[in-house]
Amino acid sequence: MGRSTRDKILIAAATMLGEDPTARLSVRAVAARAGVSTGSLRHFFPTQRELVDTVVAGIHTLELPDDPMQDPARTPAERLEACLRLLLAQVGTGEPAREHWRAQHAAYVASPPSDDAVHAFLALERLAVHRVGKWLAHLRDEGALAPGELEHHARFLLTVVTGLLAERALPGDRTRLAFEAHTLATAAAAVLRPAGSPVRPAGVRATADDRAAL
Structure with a gap:
């Protein structure tokens, strides 16, 4: 089963933060990385802050491999x-x-x-x-x-x-x-x-x- 649009957005944003913690996570940049429209991104995350908070909350739950x-x-x-x-x-x-x-x-x-x-x-x-x-x-x-x-x-x-x-x-x-x-x-x-x-x-x-x- 393919990933949902929301999952694609979160994965794209998390990848961008992993590559560059200072990444702005602008709507256009994240939407382009996820391969979705800006409208779709705004549907799930109306503000940049909501997107950042959701991504960081998800990272909180991850366990490091070979900790x-x-x-x-x-x-x-x-x-x-x-x-x-x-x-x-x-x-x-x-x-x-x-x-x-x-x-x-x-x-x-x-x-x-x-x-x-x-x-x-x-x-x-x-x-x-x-x-x-x-x-x-x-x-x-x-x-x-x-x-x-x-x-x-x-x-x-x-x-x-x-x-x-x-x-x-x-x-x-x-x-x-x-x-x-x-x-x-x-x-x-x-x-x-x-x-x-x-x-x-x-x-x-x-x-x-x-x-x-x-």
Whole structure:
């Protein structure tokens, strides 16, 4: 059975965001990518915001293939570091990293972004926090996470990743990768319980705020 028009639109929009998180998802661009008319797109998604929110909500439910957090052979620190490297790998190094920052600057810094652009950015930011929060929730349930709110830990780790992505866009040499690995290890250690420290019994949540953060 062929895909419905609505599914075609959502797949096209999600693909565009995957290729370029700063994509505007304009009606014309998404309709053209989906191979449908602008009228059909407006029928299902009257506004750009509704389209963005539906796409991001759908991505929320997706599970990453080969998620390092599910690897029982690794320590909690090794798994968390591997997860953070996945975020870095989405942008890459060298010219891809520079192109990423050029697009970010053009979309959100060079001139005041539109309300729709701000809405899309914040939706994607929440998605990133949610994804890292799910990893941290897994570690919390194992008793490996340090005390604190999940969202605070997640935003701290994302700030570290953002800084490393900025470094990747700047001139440097291969020796920087060793420092990058050390930075990820330091960041992971900051949100994990030290090895051998007392742990909370399995299944006991830290706070109600932790649950609300996901």
